[in-house]
Amino acid sequence: MFKLENVKWTAEDGAEILKGIDFEVEEGTLTVITGPNGSGKTSLAKVIAGVEKITEGSMKLDDVELADKDITERAKMGVAYAFQQPVRFKGITVRDLIELADGSKVEEMDVCRIMNKVGLCTQDYIDREVNDSLSGGEIKRIEIATVLARKDAKLLVFDEPEAGIDLWSFNGLVEAFEELKSEKDKVLIVISHQERLLEIADNIIVIDGGLVRQAGKGSEVLPTLMHGEVVGDCPVGKVRD
Amino acid sequence: MDKITESLLKLVSDWTEDGYKGAFNIRENGGCAGRMSTDNIKIEPKEGGSGIDIYIAPGTKDEKVYIPACISKSGVDDLVYNDFHVGEDADVTIVAGCGVHTDGEEESSHNGIHRFFLEKNAKVRYEEKHVGTGEGGQRKIDPVTDVDLKEGAVLEMDTIQIGGVDHSVRTTRGKLGKDAKLYIRESIMTDGNEYAKTDFDVVMEGEDSGVDLISRSVAKDDSYQEYHSKINGNARCVGHSECDAILVGNGKVNAAPELFAGDLDASLIHEAAIGKVAGEQILKLRTLGLTEEEAEQKIINGFLGA
DSSP, X not given: OEEEEEEEEEOTTSOEEEEEEEEEEOTTEEEEEEOSTTSSHHHHHHHHHTSSOOSEEEEEXXXXXXXXXXXXXXXXXXXXEEOSSOOOOSSOBHHHHHHHHHTXXXXXXXXXXXXXXXXXXXXXXXXXXXSTTSOHHHHHHHHHHHHHTOTTOSEEEEESXXXXXXXXXXXXXXXXXXXXXXXXXXXXXXEOOOHHHHHHXXXXXEEETTEEEEEEEHHHHHHHHHHOOOBTTBTTGGGOO | OOHHHHHHHHHHSOOBTTBOSSEEEEEETTEEEEEEOOSSEEEEEOGGGSXXXXXEOTTOEEEEEEOOEEEOXXXXXXXXXXXXXXXXXXXEEEEXXXXXXXXXXXXEEEEEEEEEEEOTTOXXXXXXXXXXXXXXXXXXXXXXXXXXXXXXXXXXXXXXEESOOSEEEEEEEEEEOTTOEEEEEEEEEEOTXXXXXXXXXXXXXSTTEEEEEEEEEEEOTTOEEEEEEEEEEOSSEEEEEEEEEXXXXXXXXXXXXXXXXXXXXXXXXXXXXXXXXXXXXHHHHHTTXXXXXXXXXXXXXXXHTO
């Protein structure tokens, strides 16, 4: 169980981005967090991973408070996070990152199993540096692979995993999410606007203006998103204050 | 050969208790500690003991020759001239590391002047690793590399200096003929109050010649590094240089790349970046479970290829 209560985060410039987020997510479910641009979704992902520290509230994974843990501690507790904007490195290879994520030396077959899920051929990529030579779509898929490689992960957060990924690879990604969900012991949170991901979500949480505007079963929330009246940049329409 | 020399040889080359496989010449404290030629690779001392000539027969393939130099004590000032004559169509690897160890108060230094003469279509991979060890006086290594590449010749030069060398001035000069290619990969790390200077000057005289120079360095603590490269294109040619440096602590780097195009069809590019380890890189590795210190070390090691 992953539970957030009154989570607030204020940016360095004083802007209050998250104004009191509450929700809880069960293991073995896929929760998609959606909402308009600038609503606070990526900020929420960052505070969950520990990249940013919340200014108020509580985040508990299996009743253990995360808020006072730093990034490394959270990673060791099983929090895995796929960045929206993947990081590039000079001199660090795909193999290096997969091994760091896995926590040990990995055989090429193990890497192949993971890379296949994101639509990349291991032989072509395993010894490539994660640098500027990779396209946006390639590095995005490698970023996702580094999270899928986390054997110890309990809470997996993917920030817009579909960005820059072609249709064929995206199909594989959807299968990977469904496979993760079937493992039953993981909490899966995906930040996305992608209809296909919204369709397979067990739960959908709509965030706008730093607050949860709507939350519920995917089958109930999705129709309101698809047919909601649009007010300004908010697809949630009528629920906006 | 003393034990310190043996440990230095392990650091700068693939020395084992069984020695080297192939031709070699081991220089220890200014003298010769071992030498062996093979059918295809002849090593001959120069008159007066100032160095050696290495003759690699035309067509020699897949052989290695080791030319390491070690200083195992304080108070040694070594200067050596080694000339490599590589015959047509040869394809070999040359390993020429240098290790300097000091325990006493006096400094020790090694200056290796290496000249490479590659004949038509010869190909050489040149590996050069420099280290300093011990708690004594200053350790200095000032290598000079002169490269003369004839038509179609290729030299891949891989140089590494990671820690322990207090003062280093590395000078590399090259002259490239038609279709010749020069690839240089340099990795340098300095810490404490160390000083390292790199000076490249490559002239492309032949049509379709090319040079690719990549320098990666890390300046830690109060160390200081200077980087100067000059690529001269006097024919239809391609030149690329890339100088990346990471600063840690109070480390300082002065990079001054220079390009000279003396021909309308010379295509020359330089890229340079200096800065601290990117915060987002550390964050990414921390999300994989590394501490901040472990993440920084991993990034630096990867950057340097260490």
